[in-house]
Amino acid sequence: MKRYLRVLNLFWRVAIAAELEYRINFAVAVISSIGGLVGSVFGLFLFYRTGYTFQGWSWYEALVVLGVFTLLQGTAATFLVPNLNKIVRYVQEGTLDFVLLKPISSQFWLSTHTLSPWGLPDLVFGLIIIFYAGHQLGLAPLAYVAMLPPLALGIVSLYSLWFILGATSIWFVKVYNVTEVLRSLLEAGRFPIEGYPAAYRVFFTFIIPVAFLTTVPAQTALGRSETTWLLGSAILAAVLFQLSKWFWQFALRFYTSASS
Protein backbone atom coordinates (compact mmCIF):
# COMPACT_ATOMS: atom_id res chain seq x y z
CA MET A 1 0.00 0.00 0.00
CA LYS A 2 2.79 2.41 0.95
CA ARG A 3 4.55 1.51 -2.26
CA TYR A 4 1.42 2.26 -4.28
CA LEU A 5 1.06 5.68 -2.65
CA ARG A 6 4.69 6.47 -3.40
CA VAL A 7 4.24 5.43 -7.01
CA LEU A 8 1.00 7.43 -7.28
CA ASN A 9 2.68 10.52 -5.88
CA LEU A 10 5.44 10.22 -8.48
CA PHE A 11 3.00 9.50 -11.32
CA TRP A 12 1.09 12.69 -10.66
CA ARG A 13 4.06 14.90 -10.07
CA VAL A 14 5.66 13.68 -13.26
CA ALA A 15 2.40 14.00 -15.22
CA ILE A 16 1.88 17.60 -14.11
CA ALA A 17 5.47 18.41 -14.99
CA ALA A 18 4.95 16.92 -18.44
CA GLU A 19 1.66 18.78 -19.04
CA LEU A 20 3.00 22.11 -17.87
CA GLU A 21 5.42 22.00 -20.79
CA TYR A 22 2.43 23.20 -22.80
CA ARG A 23 1.08 26.32 -21.09
CA ILE A 24 -1.31 27.64 -23.70
CA ASN A 25 -3.44 24.52 -23.21
CA PHE A 26 -4.44 25.71 -19.78
CA ALA A 27 -5.93 28.96 -21.04
CA VAL A 28 -7.88 27.03 -23.64
CA ALA A 29 -9.19 24.64 -20.98
CA VAL A 30 -10.39 27.52 -18.79
CA ILE A 31 -12.17 29.18 -21.70
CA SER A 32 -13.82 25.97 -22.87
CA SER A 33 -14.89 25.17 -19.33
CA ILE A 34 -16.52 28.58 -18.88
CA GLY A 35 -18.19 28.26 -22.26
CA GLY A 36 -19.61 24.84 -21.45
CA LEU A 37 -20.83 25.99 -18.09
CA VAL A 38 -22.56 29.12 -19.39
CA GLY A 39 -24.26 26.92 -21.98
CA SER A 40 -25.64 24.47 -19.44
CA VAL A 41 -26.73 27.14 -16.95
CA PHE A 42 -28.55 28.86 -19.79
CA GLY A 43 -30.14 25.58 -20.87
CA LEU A 44 -31.39 24.98 -17.35
CA PHE A 45 -32.56 28.59 -17.14
CA LEU A 46 -34.68 28.12 -20.28
CA PHE A 47 -36.70 25.47 -18.46
CA TYR A 48 -37.26 27.48 -15.32
CA ARG A 49 -37.83 30.87 -17.01
CA THR A 50 -41.39 29.98 -17.87
CA GLY A 51 -42.13 28.59 -14.46
CA TYR A 52 -41.62 24.97 -15.52
CA THR A 53 -39.94 22.83 -12.88
CA PHE A 54 -38.56 19.32 -12.95
CA GLN A 55 -40.81 17.35 -10.64
CA GLY A 56 -39.95 18.51 -7.19
CA TRP A 57 -36.76 20.34 -8.13
CA SER A 58 -36.54 24.08 -7.63
CA TRP A 59 -34.16 26.19 -9.69
CA TYR A 60 -31.41 26.15 -7.06
CA GLU A 61 -31.87 22.47 -6.38
CA ALA A 62 -31.47 21.72 -10.05
CA LEU A 63 -28.37 23.91 -10.01
CA VAL A 64 -26.86 21.60 -7.39
CA VAL A 65 -27.30 18.72 -9.83
CA LEU A 66 -25.61 20.76 -12.53
CA GLY A 67 -22.79 21.54 -10.10
CA VAL A 68 -22.29 17.85 -9.33
CA PHE A 69 -22.34 17.11 -13.03
CA THR A 70 -19.66 19.71 -13.73
CA LEU A 71 -17.60 18.36 -10.88
CA LEU A 72 -17.81 14.84 -12.31
CA GLN A 73 -16.96 16.12 -15.74
CA GLY A 74 -13.88 17.76 -14.28
CA THR A 75 -12.95 14.55 -12.50
CA ALA A 76 -13.29 12.62 -15.73
CA ALA A 77 -11.23 15.15 -17.67
CA THR A 78 -8.53 15.22 -15.00
CA PHE A 79 -8.19 11.56 -14.08
CA LEU A 80 -10.06 9.32 -16.48
CA VAL A 81 -9.75 10.64 -20.02
CA PRO A 82 -5.97 11.06 -20.17
CA ASN A 83 -5.35 7.58 -18.75
CA LEU A 84 -7.87 6.00 -21.02
CA ASN A 85 -6.30 7.57 -24.08
CA LYS A 86 -3.01 6.21 -22.84
CA ILE A 87 -4.38 2.65 -22.67
CA VAL A 88 -5.24 2.90 -26.35
CA ARG A 89 -1.72 4.07 -27.09
CA TYR A 90 -0.14 1.35 -24.98
CA VAL A 91 -2.06 -1.30 -26.89
CA GLN A 92 -1.44 0.27 -30.26
CA GLU A 93 2.30 0.64 -29.76
CA GLY A 94 2.73 -2.60 -27.85
CA THR A 95 4.28 -0.80 -24.89
CA LEU A 96 1.67 -2.44 -22.66
CA ASP A 97 4.36 -5.13 -22.44
CA PHE A 98 6.43 -2.87 -20.21
CA VAL A 99 3.50 -2.29 -17.88
CA LEU A 100 2.66 -5.98 -17.65
CA LEU A 101 6.26 -6.79 -16.74
CA LYS A 102 6.27 -4.45 -13.74
CA PRO A 103 5.65 -6.04 -10.34
CA ILE A 104 2.65 -3.81 -9.72
CA SER A 105 -1.06 -4.05 -10.55
CA SER A 106 -1.39 -3.23 -14.24
CA GLN A 107 -4.89 -1.85 -13.67
CA PHE A 108 -3.51 0.53 -11.07
CA TRP A 109 -0.73 1.63 -13.42
CA LEU A 110 -3.07 2.17 -16.37
CA SER A 111 -5.72 3.97 -14.32
CA THR A 112 -3.48 6.38 -12.48
CA HIS A 113 -0.40 6.78 -14.62
CA THR A 114 -1.17 10.27 -15.75
CA LEU A 115 -3.47 13.15 -14.99
CA SER A 116 -4.21 16.30 -16.82
CA PRO A 117 -4.66 19.60 -15.03
CA TRP A 118 -7.02 20.69 -17.83
CA GLY A 119 -10.02 19.36 -15.92
CA LEU A 120 -9.27 21.64 -12.97
CA PRO A 121 -11.42 24.56 -14.19
CA ASP A 122 -14.43 22.24 -14.33
CA LEU A 123 -13.68 20.99 -10.84
CA VAL A 124 -13.47 24.54 -9.51
CA PHE A 125 -16.59 25.80 -11.32
CA GLY A 126 -18.53 22.73 -10.23
CA LEU A 127 -17.69 23.49 -6.62
CA ILE A 128 -18.58 27.17 -7.06
CA ILE A 129 -22.02 26.29 -8.43
CA ILE A 130 -22.70 23.78 -5.68
CA PHE A 131 -21.72 26.28 -2.98
CA TYR A 132 -23.62 29.11 -4.62
CA ALA A 133 -26.82 27.10 -5.00
CA GLY A 134 -26.35 25.58 -1.55
CA HIS A 135 -25.94 29.02 -0.04
CA GLN A 136 -29.17 30.19 -1.69
CA LEU A 137 -30.94 27.14 -0.30
CA GLY A 138 -29.42 27.72 3.13
CA LEU A 139 -27.71 24.32 3.29
CA ALA A 140 -25.85 23.48 6.50
CA PRO A 141 -22.12 22.64 6.22
CA LEU A 142 -22.94 19.07 7.15
CA ALA A 143 -25.06 18.76 4.01
CA TYR A 144 -21.97 19.21 1.85
CA VAL A 145 -20.14 16.56 3.84
CA ALA A 146 -23.07 14.19 3.47
CA MET A 147 -22.74 14.57 -0.27
CA LEU A 148 -19.20 13.21 -0.29
CA PRO A 149 -19.89 9.46 0.16
CA PRO A 150 -22.44 9.19 -2.66
CA LEU A 151 -20.21 11.40 -4.80
CA ALA A 152 -17.21 9.16 -4.17
CA LEU A 153 -19.31 6.11 -4.97
CA GLY A 154 -20.48 7.80 -8.16
CA ILE A 155 -16.89 8.45 -9.15
CA VAL A 156 -15.98 4.81 -8.53
CA SER A 157 -18.89 3.70 -10.72
CA LEU A 158 -17.94 6.14 -13.45
CA TYR A 159 -14.31 5.05 -13.31
CA SER A 160 -15.27 1.39 -13.54
CA LEU A 161 -17.49 1.92 -16.57
CA TRP A 162 -14.78 3.95 -18.20
CA PHE A 163 -12.09 1.40 -17.50
CA ILE A 164 -14.20 -1.44 -18.84
CA LEU A 165 -14.67 0.48 -22.06
CA GLY A 166 -10.95 1.25 -22.15
CA ALA A 167 -10.13 -2.41 -21.66
CA THR A 168 -12.00 -3.26 -24.85
CA SER A 169 -9.13 -1.64 -26.73
CA ILE A 170 -7.37 -4.99 -26.27
CA TRP A 171 -9.70 -6.24 -29.00
CA PHE A 172 -10.65 -3.14 -30.89
CA VAL A 173 -7.47 -1.10 -30.35
CA LYS A 174 -8.96 2.31 -31.13
CA VAL A 175 -11.86 2.85 -28.77
CA TYR A 176 -11.97 6.64 -28.54
CA ASN A 177 -15.44 6.50 -30.11
CA VAL A 178 -16.81 4.08 -27.57
CA THR A 179 -15.86 6.40 -24.74
CA GLU A 180 -17.38 9.30 -26.65
CA VAL A 181 -20.69 7.43 -26.55
CA LEU A 182 -20.38 7.03 -22.79
CA ARG A 183 -19.56 10.70 -22.44
CA SER A 184 -22.65 11.73 -24.36
CA LEU A 185 -24.85 9.49 -22.28
CA LEU A 186 -23.41 11.01 -19.13
CA GLU A 187 -24.54 14.37 -20.44
CA ALA A 188 -27.96 13.21 -19.29
CA GLY A 189 -26.69 13.71 -15.74
CA ARG A 190 -26.81 17.45 -16.25
CA PHE A 191 -30.44 17.52 -15.15
CA PRO A 192 -32.27 15.83 -12.27
CA ILE A 193 -33.31 12.35 -13.32
CA GLU A 194 -36.95 13.16 -12.55
CA GLY A 195 -36.84 15.57 -15.48
CA TYR A 196 -36.92 12.66 -17.90
CA PRO A 197 -39.90 10.59 -19.04
CA ALA A 198 -40.31 7.36 -17.11
CA ALA A 199 -38.80 5.13 -19.80
CA TYR A 200 -35.61 7.21 -19.98
CA ARG A 201 -35.49 7.34 -16.23
CA VAL A 202 -35.30 3.56 -16.10
CA PHE A 203 -32.63 3.59 -18.79
CA PHE A 204 -30.48 6.19 -17.05
CA THR A 205 -30.86 4.51 -13.70
CA PHE A 206 -30.46 0.86 -14.49
CA ILE A 207 -28.75 0.64 -17.87
CA ILE A 208 -26.35 3.56 -17.74
CA PRO A 209 -26.48 4.49 -14.06
CA VAL A 210 -26.39 8.23 -14.60
CA ALA A 211 -28.90 8.81 -11.81
CA PHE A 212 -26.41 7.51 -9.27
CA LEU A 213 -23.70 9.82 -10.50
CA THR A 214 -25.37 13.20 -10.14
CA THR A 215 -28.93 13.06 -8.86
CA VAL A 216 -28.25 10.85 -5.83
CA PRO A 217 -25.37 13.00 -4.44
CA ALA A 218 -27.48 16.13 -4.95
CA GLN A 219 -30.43 14.52 -3.20
CA THR A 220 -28.22 13.60 -0.28
CA ALA A 221 -27.01 17.18 0.05
CA LEU A 222 -30.60 18.41 -0.04
CA GLY A 223 -31.46 15.99 2.75
CA ARG A 224 -34.04 14.00 0.86
CA SER A 225 -32.25 10.91 -0.25
CA GLU A 226 -33.61 7.57 0.67
CA THR A 227 -31.46 4.90 2.22
CA THR A 228 -32.30 2.51 -0.59
CA TRP A 229 -30.78 4.87 -3.15
CA LEU A 230 -27.61 5.26 -1.11
CA LEU A 231 -27.41 1.55 -0.64
CA GLY A 232 -28.01 1.06 -4.35
CA SER A 233 -25.22 3.50 -5.08
CA ALA A 234 -22.81 1.56 -2.85
CA ILE A 235 -23.76 -1.79 -4.34
CA LEU A 236 -23.48 -0.43 -7.84
CA ALA A 237 -20.00 0.98 -7.18
CA ALA A 238 -18.81 -2.27 -5.60
CA VAL A 239 -20.22 -4.42 -8.39
CA LEU A 240 -18.91 -2.25 -11.21
CA PHE A 241 -15.47 -1.98 -9.64
CA GLN A 242 -15.23 -5.72 -9.19
CA LEU A 243 -16.49 -6.16 -12.73
CA SER A 244 -13.79 -3.84 -14.07
CA LYS A 245 -11.10 -5.89 -12.33
CA TRP A 246 -12.52 -9.13 -13.58
CA PHE A 247 -12.97 -7.76 -17.09
CA TRP A 248 -9.39 -6.52 -17.23
CA GLN A 249 -8.06 -9.94 -16.30
CA PHE A 250 -10.32 -11.44 -18.93
CA ALA A 251 -9.14 -8.96 -21.58
CA LEU A 252 -5.49 -9.63 -20.78
CA ARG A 253 -5.99 -13.25 -21.68
CA PHE A 254 -6.61 -12.10 -25.23
CA TYR A 255 -3.70 -9.75 -25.29
CA THR A 256 -0.97 -11.02 -27.52
CA SER A 257 0.62 -7.60 -27.96
CA ALA A 258 1.36 -5.84 -31.21
CA SER A 259 3.98 -7.84 -33.02
CA SER A 260 7.36 -6.28 -33.63
Place this chain on the structure above:
Amino acid sequence: MPIINVENLGKVYPVAIKSPGIKGTIRHFFHRTYRNIEAVKQVSFAIEPGEIVGFLGPNGAGKTTTLKMLTGLIHPSSGTVAVAGHRPFNRDAQFLRNITLVMGQKQQLIWDLPALDSLKINAAVYDLSDAEARQRIGELAEMLSIQDQLKQPVRKLSLGERMKAEMLAALLHRPQVLFLDEPTLGLDINAQVAVRSFLKDYNERYGATVLLTSHYMADITALCDRVLVIHQGSLIYDGLLDGLLDRFAPYREVSVEFARHQTINAATLAPYGDLQSLEGCKATFLVRTGKLTDTVSKLLNHLSVQDLTIAEPPIEDVIGKVFQTGSLK
Protein backbone atom coordinates in the same frame (compact mmCIF):
# COMPACT_ATOMS: atom_id res chain seq x y z
CA MET B 1 20.67 -26.25 -12.70
CA PRO B 2 19.53 -24.24 -15.73
CA ILE B 3 17.96 -20.85 -15.06
CA ILE B 4 15.89 -21.04 -18.23
CA ASN B 5 14.35 -24.33 -19.16
CA VAL B 6 12.12 -24.72 -22.20
CA GLU B 7 10.56 -27.99 -23.24
CA ASN B 8 8.55 -28.66 -26.38
CA LEU B 9 7.37 -25.08 -26.44
CA GLY B 10 4.75 -24.27 -29.06
CA LYS B 11 2.52 -21.36 -29.98
CA VAL B 12 -0.37 -21.45 -32.41
CA TYR B 13 -2.09 -18.26 -33.50
CA PRO B 14 -5.46 -18.21 -35.16
CA VAL B 15 -5.28 -15.75 -38.04
CA ALA B 16 -8.40 -14.50 -39.80
CA ILE B 17 -8.32 -15.00 -43.53
CA LYS B 18 -9.92 -12.33 -45.67
CA SER B 19 -10.28 -12.42 -49.40
CA PRO B 20 -9.69 -9.08 -51.11
CA GLY B 21 -12.38 -6.76 -52.43
CA ILE B 22 -15.69 -5.53 -51.07
CA LYS B 23 -17.31 -8.95 -51.35
CA GLY B 24 -14.55 -10.46 -49.32
CA THR B 25 -14.86 -7.69 -46.76
CA ILE B 26 -18.58 -8.26 -46.31
CA ARG B 27 -18.16 -12.01 -46.04
CA HIS B 28 -15.31 -11.39 -43.59
CA PHE B 29 -17.55 -9.20 -41.47
CA PHE B 30 -20.30 -11.77 -41.06
CA HIS B 31 -18.41 -14.99 -41.23
CA ARG B 32 -14.79 -15.21 -40.27
CA THR B 33 -12.68 -18.12 -41.24
CA TYR B 34 -9.51 -18.75 -39.33
CA ARG B 35 -6.34 -20.55 -40.13
CA ASN B 36 -3.94 -21.65 -37.45
CA ILE B 37 -0.40 -20.38 -37.78
CA GLU B 38 2.23 -22.29 -35.89
CA ALA B 39 4.60 -19.51 -34.86
CA VAL B 40 6.73 -21.73 -32.64
CA LYS B 41 6.98 -25.53 -32.86
CA GLN B 42 8.42 -27.98 -30.36
CA VAL B 43 11.25 -25.76 -29.17
CA SER B 44 13.42 -27.08 -26.34
CA PHE B 45 16.56 -25.64 -24.80
CA ALA B 46 18.17 -24.90 -21.45
CA ILE B 47 20.34 -21.97 -20.45
CA GLU B 48 22.68 -21.98 -17.46
CA PRO B 49 23.04 -18.98 -15.12
CA GLY B 50 25.54 -16.42 -16.38
CA GLU B 51 25.41 -17.48 -20.02
CA ILE B 52 25.03 -15.02 -22.88
CA VAL B 53 23.12 -16.74 -25.64
CA GLY B 54 22.36 -15.34 -29.08
CA PHE B 55 18.98 -16.03 -30.56
CA LEU B 56 19.08 -15.93 -34.35
CA GLY B 57 16.48 -16.20 -37.03
CA PRO B 58 15.06 -14.22 -39.93
CA ASN B 59 12.05 -11.92 -39.46
CA GLY B 60 8.97 -13.88 -38.54
CA ALA B 61 10.92 -16.95 -37.44
CA GLY B 62 9.34 -16.92 -33.99
CA LYS B 63 12.06 -15.18 -31.97
CA THR B 64 9.85 -12.46 -30.52
CA THR B 65 7.02 -14.92 -29.87
CA THR B 66 9.44 -17.13 -27.95
CA LEU B 67 10.77 -14.16 -25.96
CA LYS B 68 7.21 -13.17 -25.10
CA MET B 69 6.46 -16.64 -23.83
CA LEU B 70 9.66 -16.58 -21.79
CA THR B 71 8.71 -13.27 -20.20
CA GLY B 72 5.13 -14.36 -19.59
CA LEU B 73 3.48 -11.88 -21.95
CA ILE B 74 1.76 -14.60 -23.91
CA HIS B 75 0.62 -18.01 -22.94
CA PRO B 76 2.26 -20.99 -24.66
CA SER B 77 -0.08 -23.25 -26.62
CA SER B 78 1.94 -26.28 -25.63
CA GLY B 79 5.04 -27.26 -23.72
CA THR B 80 6.54 -25.91 -20.53
CA VAL B 81 8.71 -22.93 -19.65
CA ALA B 82 10.54 -22.28 -16.40
CA VAL B 83 12.54 -19.12 -15.79
CA ALA B 84 14.37 -18.70 -12.49
CA GLY B 85 12.10 -21.35 -11.02
CA HIS B 86 8.86 -19.61 -12.03
CA ARG B 87 6.20 -20.22 -14.63
CA PRO B 88 6.40 -16.95 -16.58
CA PHE B 89 2.73 -16.61 -17.48
CA ASN B 90 1.72 -16.33 -13.82
CA ARG B 91 3.78 -13.12 -13.79
CA ASP B 92 4.14 -13.27 -10.02
CA ALA B 93 5.99 -10.36 -8.45
CA GLN B 94 9.02 -12.43 -7.52
CA PHE B 95 9.46 -13.52 -11.14
CA LEU B 96 9.01 -10.00 -12.51
CA ARG B 97 11.65 -8.67 -10.11
CA ASN B 98 14.09 -11.18 -11.52
CA ILE B 99 13.74 -10.49 -15.21
CA THR B 100 13.73 -7.64 -17.67
CA LEU B 101 12.84 -7.16 -21.31
CA VAL B 102 14.49 -4.58 -23.53
CA MET B 103 12.93 -4.00 -26.92
CA GLY B 104 14.95 -2.01 -29.41
CA GLN B 105 11.92 -0.63 -31.16
CA LYS B 106 9.76 0.19 -28.16
CA GLN B 107 10.44 2.60 -25.36
CA GLN B 108 9.18 2.95 -21.83
CA LEU B 109 10.72 6.31 -20.93
CA ILE B 110 8.40 9.32 -20.82
CA TRP B 111 9.08 11.28 -23.98
CA ASP B 112 8.71 14.85 -22.72
CA LEU B 113 10.60 14.50 -19.47
CA PRO B 114 14.16 13.75 -18.38
CA ALA B 115 14.93 10.05 -18.09
CA LEU B 116 15.58 10.61 -14.40
CA ASP B 117 11.84 11.11 -13.81
CA SER B 118 10.99 7.76 -15.39
CA LEU B 119 13.79 6.15 -13.43
CA LYS B 120 12.35 7.46 -10.16
CA ILE B 121 9.00 5.88 -10.99
CA ASN B 122 10.67 2.57 -11.76
CA ALA B 123 12.61 2.76 -8.51
CA ALA B 124 9.35 3.26 -6.59
CA VAL B 125 7.65 0.41 -8.45
CA TYR B 126 10.49 -1.95 -7.55
CA ASP B 127 10.46 -0.62 -4.00
CA LEU B 128 14.01 0.73 -3.98
CA SER B 129 14.81 3.35 -1.36
CA ASP B 130 15.88 6.76 -2.64
CA ALA B 131 19.46 6.19 -1.53
CA GLU B 132 19.58 2.78 -3.17
CA ALA B 133 18.06 4.11 -6.38
CA ARG B 134 20.55 6.97 -6.49
CA GLN B 135 23.44 4.61 -5.97
CA ARG B 136 22.27 2.20 -8.69
CA ILE B 137 21.50 4.95 -11.17
CA GLY B 138 24.96 6.38 -10.55
CA GLU B 139 26.61 3.04 -11.05
CA LEU B 140 24.72 2.09 -14.22
CA ALA B 141 25.01 5.60 -15.66
CA GLU B 142 28.75 5.38 -15.20
CA MET B 143 28.92 1.99 -16.91
CA LEU B 144 26.87 3.41 -19.79
CA SER B 145 28.59 6.81 -19.61
CA ILE B 146 25.36 8.82 -19.79
CA GLN B 147 25.54 10.65 -16.44
CA ASP B 148 24.90 14.08 -18.00
CA GLN B 149 22.13 13.13 -20.41
CA LEU B 150 19.78 11.78 -17.74
CA LYS B 151 18.65 15.32 -16.91
CA GLN B 152 17.67 16.20 -20.47
CA PRO B 153 14.18 15.51 -21.81
CA VAL B 154 14.19 12.12 -23.52
CA ARG B 155 13.02 13.63 -26.80
CA LYS B 156 16.25 15.63 -26.97
CA LEU B 157 18.50 12.57 -26.73
CA SER B 158 20.13 10.88 -29.68
CA LEU B 159 18.97 7.36 -30.52
CA GLY B 160 22.08 5.87 -28.95
CA GLU B 161 21.70 7.86 -25.75
CA ARG B 162 18.04 6.98 -25.58
CA MET B 163 18.81 3.26 -25.90
CA LYS B 164 21.34 3.55 -23.09
CA ALA B 165 18.76 5.30 -20.92
CA GLU B 166 16.24 2.57 -21.78
CA MET B 167 18.79 -0.03 -20.68
CA LEU B 168 19.27 1.83 -17.44
CA ALA B 169 15.51 1.88 -16.82
CA ALA B 170 15.24 -1.81 -17.63
CA LEU B 171 18.11 -2.81 -15.35
CA LEU B 172 17.51 -0.59 -12.35
CA HIS B 173 16.01 -3.46 -10.37
CA ARG B 174 19.14 -5.54 -11.10
CA PRO B 175 17.41 -8.47 -12.80
CA GLN B 176 19.12 -11.82 -13.05
CA VAL B 177 17.71 -12.71 -16.44
CA LEU B 178 17.83 -10.27 -19.36
CA PHE B 179 15.77 -10.70 -22.51
CA LEU B 180 16.92 -8.33 -25.21
CA ASP B 181 15.05 -8.00 -28.48
CA GLU B 182 17.21 -6.15 -31.01
CA PRO B 183 18.86 -3.88 -28.44
CA THR B 184 21.14 -2.24 -31.01
CA LEU B 185 18.54 -1.68 -33.72
CA GLY B 186 19.27 1.45 -35.73
CA LEU B 187 22.28 2.49 -33.64
CA ASP B 188 25.51 3.68 -35.22
CA ILE B 189 28.67 1.63 -34.85
CA ASN B 190 29.98 3.52 -31.81
CA ALA B 191 26.70 3.21 -29.95
CA GLN B 192 26.46 -0.48 -30.87
CA VAL B 193 29.92 -1.09 -29.47
CA ALA B 194 29.03 0.83 -26.30
CA VAL B 195 25.84 -1.18 -25.75
CA ARG B 196 27.70 -4.43 -26.37
CA SER B 197 30.50 -3.71 -23.95
CA PHE B 198 27.96 -2.58 -21.37
CA LEU B 199 26.07 -5.87 -21.64
CA LYS B 200 29.30 -7.81 -21.29
CA ASP B 201 30.20 -5.71 -18.27
CA TYR B 202 26.78 -6.16 -16.67
CA ASN B 203 26.90 -9.89 -17.27
CA GLU B 204 30.32 -10.19 -15.62
CA ARG B 205 29.56 -7.87 -12.74
CA TYR B 206 26.24 -9.39 -11.67
CA GLY B 207 26.47 -12.87 -13.15
CA ALA B 208 23.28 -12.20 -15.08
CA THR B 209 21.96 -14.49 -17.78
CA VAL B 210 21.36 -12.87 -21.17
CA LEU B 211 19.31 -14.04 -24.13
CA LEU B 212 19.48 -11.62 -27.02
CA THR B 213 18.27 -11.40 -30.58
CA SER B 214 19.98 -9.20 -33.10
CA HIS B 215 20.28 -8.76 -36.80
CA TYR B 216 23.79 -7.43 -36.39
CA MET B 217 26.12 -10.42 -36.42
CA ALA B 218 28.76 -8.27 -34.75
CA ASP B 219 26.57 -8.22 -31.61
CA ILE B 220 26.43 -11.98 -31.61
CA THR B 221 30.10 -12.60 -32.32
CA ALA B 222 31.17 -10.05 -29.69
CA LEU B 223 28.90 -11.33 -26.93
CA CYS B 224 27.79 -14.89 -27.44
CA ASP B 225 29.67 -18.14 -27.35
CA ARG B 226 26.48 -20.04 -27.83
CA VAL B 227 23.67 -19.46 -30.31
CA LEU B 228 20.18 -20.77 -30.88
CA VAL B 229 18.98 -20.63 -34.47
CA ILE B 230 15.27 -20.68 -35.11
CA HIS B 231 13.72 -20.96 -38.53
CA GLN B 232 10.02 -21.13 -39.36
CA GLY B 233 9.24 -21.76 -35.72
CA SER B 234 11.62 -24.68 -35.23
CA LEU B 235 14.93 -24.68 -33.47
CA ILE B 236 17.46 -25.82 -36.08
CA TYR B 237 20.68 -25.27 -34.17
CA ASP B 238 21.69 -25.06 -30.53
CA GLY B 239 25.39 -24.95 -29.83
CA LEU B 240 28.62 -23.01 -30.03
CA LEU B 241 28.90 -20.16 -32.50
CA ASP B 242 32.05 -21.75 -33.92
CA GLY B 243 30.22 -25.01 -34.39
CA LEU B 244 27.62 -23.20 -36.46
CA LEU B 245 30.31 -22.39 -39.01
CA ASP B 246 31.59 -25.96 -39.12
CA ARG B 247 28.13 -27.33 -39.49
CA PHE B 248 26.61 -24.98 -41.98
CA ALA B 249 29.70 -23.72 -43.75
CA PRO B 250 32.15 -26.58 -44.02
CA TYR B 251 34.19 -24.73 -46.64
CA ARG B 252 36.80 -22.02 -46.87
CA GLU B 253 37.32 -19.25 -49.32
CA VAL B 254 40.64 -19.59 -51.15
CA SER B 255 41.85 -16.53 -53.06
CA VAL B 256 44.78 -16.96 -55.39
CA GLU B 257 46.80 -14.54 -57.46
CA PHE B 258 48.67 -16.29 -60.26
CA ALA B 259 51.87 -15.24 -61.95
CA ARG B 260 51.20 -13.52 -65.28
CA HIS B 261 53.16 -15.78 -67.66
CA GLN B 262 50.63 -18.67 -67.76
CA THR B 263 47.21 -19.12 -69.35
CA ILE B 264 44.52 -19.11 -66.71
CA ASN B 265 40.88 -19.74 -67.55
CA ALA B 266 37.86 -21.37 -66.04
CA ALA B 267 38.65 -24.70 -67.63
CA THR B 268 42.17 -24.92 -66.23
CA LEU B 269 40.95 -24.02 -62.75
CA ALA B 270 37.87 -26.23 -62.66
CA PRO B 271 39.56 -29.30 -61.09
CA TYR B 272 40.65 -27.37 -58.01
CA GLY B 273 37.31 -26.44 -56.54
CA ASP B 274 34.11 -24.45 -56.88
CA LEU B 275 35.24 -21.38 -58.79
CA GLN B 276 33.49 -18.26 -57.51
CA SER B 277 35.17 -15.53 -59.51
CA LEU B 278 37.99 -15.01 -61.98
CA GLU B 279 39.35 -11.61 -62.90
CA GLY B 280 42.57 -11.45 -64.85
CA CYS B 281 44.95 -13.53 -62.81
CA LYS B 282 42.98 -13.38 -59.54
CA ALA B 283 40.64 -16.26 -58.71
CA THR B 284 38.47 -17.22 -55.75
CA PHE B 285 37.39 -20.77 -54.93
CA LEU B 286 35.20 -22.38 -52.32
CA VAL B 287 36.90 -25.49 -51.01
CA ARG B 288 35.51 -28.00 -48.56
CA THR B 289 37.45 -27.96 -45.29
CA GLY B 290 38.41 -31.65 -45.63
CA LYS B 291 40.08 -31.11 -48.99
CA LEU B 292 41.74 -27.81 -48.11
CA THR B 293 45.39 -28.89 -47.67
CA ASP B 294 45.19 -31.21 -50.62
CA THR B 295 43.80 -28.55 -52.94
CA VAL B 296 46.21 -25.88 -51.82
CA SER B 297 49.25 -28.08 -52.32
CA LYS B 298 48.00 -29.09 -55.78
CA LEU B 299 47.51 -25.43 -56.70
CA LEU B 300 51.02 -24.59 -55.54
CA ASN B 301 52.57 -27.55 -57.37
CA HIS B 302 50.78 -27.28 -60.70
CA LEU B 303 50.56 -23.55 -61.17
CA SER B 304 52.79 -20.62 -60.51
CA VAL B 305 51.20 -18.77 -57.59
CA GLN B 306 52.15 -15.30 -56.38
CA ASP B 307 49.79 -14.94 -53.45
CA LEU B 308 47.30 -17.18 -51.68
CA THR B 309 44.92 -16.48 -48.79
CA ILE B 310 42.43 -18.72 -46.99
CA ALA B 311 39.48 -17.13 -45.21
CA GLU B 312 36.41 -18.25 -43.31
CA PRO B 313 33.24 -17.21 -45.05
CA PRO B 314 31.65 -14.17 -43.37
CA ILE B 315 29.18 -15.32 -40.73
CA GLU B 316 26.41 -13.16 -42.20
CA ASP B 317 26.65 -15.20 -45.40
CA VAL B 318 26.50 -18.46 -43.50
CA ILE B 319 23.47 -17.41 -41.51
CA GLY B 320 21.85 -16.10 -44.66
CA LYS B 321 22.43 -19.42 -46.34
CA VAL B 322 20.99 -21.31 -43.39
CA PHE B 323 17.86 -19.17 -43.48
CA GLN B 324 17.43 -19.53 -47.21
CA THR B 325 17.65 -23.28 -47.26
CA GLY B 326 16.20 -23.68 -43.79
CA SER B 327 16.39 -27.39 -43.29
CA LEU B 328 20.15 -27.79 -43.20
CA LYS B 329 19.73 -30.04 -40.22
